Amino acid sequence: MVVIGGGPSGLAASVKLEEKGYDVTILESERELGGILMQCIHDGFGTKLFNEAFSGPEFACKFIDRVRDLDVEYFTNTFVKSVKVGSSLKEVVALNRQGVLKLSCRAIVFATGCRERTPFEIKVGGTRPAGVYTAGMVQRLVNVYGVLPGKKVLIVGGGDVGMIVARHLLLEGVEEVTIVFPEAWFAGLARNVQQCVLDFGIPFKPRTVVKEIVGKERVDGAVLVNVDEQWKPIEGTEVFHPCDTIIFSVGLIPNSSQLEEMGAEIDPRTRGPVVNEYFETSLKGVFAVGNLVTVFDYVDDAVETAFLAAEGVEKYLQGEERREKPTPLSPGKYLRLMVPHRVEWADGRDVVAFFRSSVEKENCWIVAKDGSGGEIFRTLKRYVRPTLLERLEIHRDLVDKAGRVVVDAE
Amino acid sequence: MPSNPRVLKNVERALNRYKGYNISFEVRDGIVYLYGRVKSYDEWVDVGLRVGKVKGVEGVVNKIVWEGFPWDKVRDREVRRRRVYEENVNRVIGRYDVVVIGGGVTGTAIARELTKFQVTVALVEKAPDVAVGATKANNGMIHAGVEPPRNTLKRKLNVKGCLMYERWAEELGFSFKRIGSLWLITPRTLASFKKFIPEPFYKVVLKYLLPYAIVLKGRLNSVKGLRVVRGRKIFEMEPNAVKDALAAVYVPWTAIVDPYEVAIALAENALENGAVIYTNAEVVGFIKEGDRIKGVVTSRGTLLCRYVVNAAGVYADEIAEMAGSPEYTIHPRKGVILLFHKSTGPLVKHCLAEIILPMHPRTKGGGINPTVHGNVMWGPTATETEDKEDTSVDKEDIEILLNKYSTILESFPVEKLIRYFAGVRAATFTEDFVIRPAKWVSNLLHVAGIQSPGLASAPAIAEYAVERLREMGLELRERPDFNPRRKPLRTIRDAGLEEIDQLVKVDSRWGNVVCGCEMVTELEVVEAIRRGAKTLDAIKRRTRAGMGECQGSRCILRLAEILSRELGVTFSELLKEEGELFDGFVRGESP
Ligand SMILES: Cc1cc2nc3c(=O)[nH]c(=O)nc-3n(C[C@H](O)[C@H](O)[C@H](O)COP(=O)(O)OP(=O)(O)OC[C@H]3O[C@@H](n4cnc5c(N)ncnc54)[C@H](O)[C@@H]3O)c2cc1C
Numbered sequence A: 001m002v003v004i005g006g007g008p009s010g011l012a013a014s015v016k017l018e019e020k021g022y023d024v025t026i027l028e029s030e031r032e033l034g035g036i037l038m039q040c041i042h043d044g045f046g047t048k049l050f051n052e053a054f055s056g057p058e059f060a061c062k063f064i065d066r067v068r069d070l071d072v073e074y075f076t077n078t079f080v081k082s083v084k085v086g087s088s089l090k091e092v093v094a095l096n097r098q099g100v101l102k103l104s105c106r107a108i109v110f111a112t113g114c115r116e117r118t119p120f121e122i123k124v125g126g127t128r129p130a131g132v133y134t135a136g137m138v139q140r141l142v143n144v145y146g147v148l149p150g151k152k153v154l155i156v157g158g159g160d161v162g163m164i165v166a167r168h169l170l171l172e173g174v175e176e177v178t179i180v181f182p183e184a185w186f187a188g189l190a191r192n193v194q195q196c197v198l199d200f201g202i203p204f205k206p207r208t209v210v211k212e213i214v215g216k217e218r219v220d221g222a223v224l225v226n227v228d229e230q231w232k233p234i235e236g237t238e239v240f241h242p243c244d245t246i247i248f249s250v251g252l253i254p255n256s257s258q259l260e261e262m263g264a265e266i267d268p269r270t271r272g273p274v275v276n277e278y279f280e281t282s283l284k285g286v287f288a289v290g291n292l293v294t295v296f297d298y299v300d301d302a303v304e305t306a307f308l309a310a311e312g313v314e315k316y317l318q319g320e321e322r323r324e325k326p327t328p329l330s331p332g333k334y335l336r337l338m339v340p341h342r343v344e345w346a347d348g349r350d351v352v353a354f355f356r357s358s359v360e361k362e363n364c365w366i367v368a369k370d371g372s373g374g375e376i377f378r379t380l381k382r383y384v385r386p387t388l389l390e391r392l393e394i395h396r397d398l399v400d401k402a403g404r405v406v407v408d409a410e
Numbered sequence B: 001m002p003s004n005p006r007v008l009k010n011v012e013r014a015l016n017r018y019k020g021y022n023i024s025f026e027v028r029d030g031i032v033y034l035y036g037r038v039k040s041y042d043e044w045v046d047v048g049l050r051v052g053k054v055k056g057v058e059g060v061v062n063k064i065v066w067e068g069f070p071w072d073k074v075r076d077r078e079v080r081r082r083r084v085y086e087e088n089v090n091r092v093i094g095r096y097d098v099v100v101i102g103g104g105v106t107g108t109a110i111a112r113e114l115t116k117f118q119v120t121v122a123l124v125e126k127a128p129d130v131a132v133g134a135t136k137a138n139n140g141m142i143h144a145g146v147e148p149p150r151n152t153l154k155r156k157l158n159v160k161g162c163l164m165y166e167r168w169a170e171e172l173g174f175s176f177k178r179i180g181s182l183w184l185i186t187p188r189t190l191a192s193f194k195k196f197i198p199e200p201f202y203k204v205v206l207k208y209l210l211p212y213a214i215v216l217k218g219r220l221n222s223v224k225g226l227r228v229v230r231g232r233k234i235f236e237m238e239p240n241a242v243k244d245a246l247a248a249v250y251v252p253w254t255a256i257v258d259p260y261e262v263a264i265a266l267a268e269n270a271l272e273n274g275a276v277i278y279t280n281a282e283v284v285g286f287i288k289e290g291d292r293i294k295g296v297v298t299s300r301g302t303l304l305c306r307y308v309v310n311a312a313g314v315y316a317d318e319i320a321e322m323a324g325s326p327e328y329t330i331h332p333r334k335g336v337i338l339l340f341h342k343s344t345g346p347l348v349k350h351c352l353a354e355i356i357l358p359m360h361p362r363t364k365g366g367g368i369n370p371t372v373h374g375n376v377m378w379g380p381t382a383t384e385t386e387d388k389e390d391t392s393v394d395k396e397d398i399e400i401l402l403n404k405y406s407t408i409l410e411s412f413p414v415e416k417l418i419r420y421f422a423g424v425r426a427a428t429f430t431e432d433f434v435i436r437p438a439k440w441v442s443n444l445l446h447v448a449g450i451q452s453p454g455l456a457s458a459p460a461i462a463e464y465a466v467e468r469l470r471e472m473g474l475e476l477r478e479r480p481d482f483n484p485r486r487k488p489l490r491t492i493r494d495a496g497l498e499e500i501d502q503l504v505k506v507d508s509r510w511g512n513v514v515c516g517c518e519m520v521t522e523l524e525v526v527e528a529i530r531r532g533a534k535t536l537d538a539i540k541r542r543t544r545a546g547m548g549e550c551q552g553s554r555c556i557l558r559l560a561e562i563l564s565r566e567l568g569v570t571f572s573e574l575l576k577e578e579g580e581l582f583d584g585f586v587r588g589e590s591p
């Protein structure tokens, strides 16, 4: 068994598989295990899984310790160059300071996480000087290297990451931090708004985006512009905001290039691979878990997908029966995305799904319908909004009866 | 030389449109000097271009000012230059037969060409690296030479330079692919003229007349081998071409290169053959003796010299003026280019364009082309800009490009856009290359106005420039020990596994992948630094680290770490291109 990526999801999958008696090798490209958690020194990890709020590294250590206890083989600083999928055997070629590593295995779990969306992907205009960074990179710069990005910082994005980075930089000694975001209010958790922004009196501008980056060699500032509800810039509202650093925290994108190159089907909504209920991709015996599938707000949920995949690997290796035709699972009009994409195995546990709504609504019914529009299931969510990834469980026998399942908010 | 009265009259006529404006001019030896005032920058460009078109005019120096003219900026620049000049004029740091100003593809090519002879050569570049001007921000296309007007130097050197590239690529070890271009003719090609052409003829004109007119234009320009392609054949060559393409002209000679790789290779080879390259050396003035330049004053000290080559790109006009031979004004023309992820590479086989007449004022030609690394580019635009260093990109430019070229291919995943950038073309008002001895300085050679196709023409420009230096009196004896070869930077990107394994066994740094998107190892980065890279962008240009889909967000710190270690400087001293990357340590601590 090879697990690619040693973040929380990869580690969780490895631990589960090793516990089941499989021989697992983890390949991690960074110099240590733990994934992005290692740069998240704030707390709030594990509230669902352990009922406690750990810091990122603390949470990761729960799994790293298990990996060590179980003596799971792992390689850090190891880059996966290519993966070949044969009908039963798969070959992973990796590279590290010792040389080329060729691993043959019966199943692969991809847990390569996500990357940060770049300013180019949101088409920010202006120049491209020094001083323009992404939030995760700045976290690493500050935490790992002990270096500050600049003195006067503009943060773009009102999600959790943006808020956490803003507070962090202020504590570490930058002179000035301002946050701008296109929504009417912060997109992140209320807890973070209070503890990161309001408590520190950090200035922020809702309904505002960066129109242009200004500066030749280093950032001199940004032209900010107000936007309407559709995020369309309102002409005439441009103002110049002087600063020497602009940090973009504008979303995360699954690291699915390698899977895409291998021919795995990709979902344009999540930009991660299409998976079945045990998080197996369209390539048989190749699984994908955690942030690679879709970006999770809670690491606990990411870990759950890893546990499911571990069960899936077992089913795959034992040659359990698949359905003649998988049942497609898809998001309706008011959902932005949903995983998994189909139910493929003949038997198994109830289907765990995650979705993001495209609307904001209190006391919202989430309704599942079959192919002909007949309702098969409904559940009430206290509050749904685009920035929250919601979890949903659907009885397997309900799915069995429907030719397809469409889930929507009502 | 007395001014030709015909030229005087024609210039006057060209200025007719600006009668109420109080514009005056004088002509000295074929050079027109314009004075006065216009309302806008656009008018300033327009006046210059009108005069530039007059027959017999060899150059236009446009001293006209427009409303809102940046007097402050001009004054600040003068004051700064004077200060740097005073600081450095007495600090002689070297003595050379030839000093080449500008480290773009033009300057590096000329410097390298000169090292074939027994002369001492210095190249001075104001930035910390070579290839930072137009040379780093263009399409990397080696055009065949069909487009330039027939009686231009551009045409002559383009046609010749294009065919010299195989040899250059082989000697200098840079990537080069002669993939050819395909110019599509579609129902949109003559849409603006449709009302003048009766319907039954419209398609006939498009399918049978226009393509041959282009082939003929090629032949007149001495570009042979153009072919007309029609029907299924188009899609055999370019499977993803737009389905309603009626005909296409195939230009077999068009090629692609990585333009900064070319300039870096030239610079490395010039160094190898004894040239000296001064980076961070901005030319701020000259020491003159009569009509000769004795010394080139830079921000790093003064270089004494016998000959000077002005290849300073968009600044060539200011250099010429500083030297005492103002013969042209540059009107910078910006071009924006969009770059798409490598996974789109297989969708584009040739350099593609859709012929639309008349040409769009903001894009002119342009189109879609693959890069040697397998990415795809869309662009460029063409916009006049006041600021010579204005490489900003408007959202509007992006939309214009996405819109305009969307009809070339049947389908294309535009969401795979990973980066956009802009370069500035150094256009003169005569819109041709200016490669000639200065009129009023006897040992200065102008190599100015090197706009597109400057890259394609570079090998021929270098030879042509060196020939002019010979005519100016520089004695050129060949060097028996000239080594034309430059070893490319080794990469494991396309290497076999055995080979990689052996490399890692010899040096474990081959096994440390620092940029996952482009698969760049620590050893490549270290080697790039050893060859002279001092900044993050310099490493990027040499290794491609940071050029993939994440645009460096994952590798920039690993690169910074290696750079700081190899150069022995702290993080806060590291540069991106010319600007500082980071600030100090957290809470004022030190490591
Ligand atoms: C700033 C921030 C704040 C957050 N705050 C919270 C919070 O307060 N509470 C909470 O519960 N959750 C939080 N989260 C979410 C949580 O961290 C994620 O859901 C979780 O980290 C996802 O883990 P993962 O294993 O899928 O991905 P990652 O942690 O990204 O791990 C993927 C690993 O794969 C490696 N890798 C990638 N490509 C390759 C390759 N080709 N070869 C080998 N290895 C590779 C990477 O180096 C990385 O180590 C936060 C996330 C961020 C970014």
Ligand SMILES: Cc1cc2nc3c(=O)[nH]c(=O)nc-3n(C[C@H](O)[C@H](O)[C@H](O)COP(=O)(O)OP(=O)(O)OC[C@H]3O[C@@H](n4cnc5c(N)ncnc54)[C@H](O)[C@@H]3O)c2cc1C
Pocket (backbone or CB within 6 Å): B101, B102, B103, B104, B105, B106, B107, B124, B125, B126, B127, B130, B131, B132, B133, B134, B135, B136, B137, B138, B139, B140, B141, B142, B143, B281, B282, B283, B284, B311, B312, B313, B314, B315, B316, B319, B333, B334, B335, B336, B337, B380, B422, B423, B424, B425, B450, B451, B452, B453, B454, B455, B456, B457
């Ligand atoms: C968008 C765009 C697309 C293009 N596409 C193509 C194409 O596909 N094919 C093609 O053939 N051509 C193309 N061109 C044109 C081509 O890029 C240029 O012709 C070529 O790069 C010019 O090279 P250069 O060395 O003359 O100028 P530059 O590369 O601009 O070099 C000039 C150098 O001089 C230095 N300098 C300036 N002032 C001083 C000073 N005072 N002291 C010291 N150094 C100084 C600058 O820093 C710079 O490095 C394109 C141009 C643009 C802008």
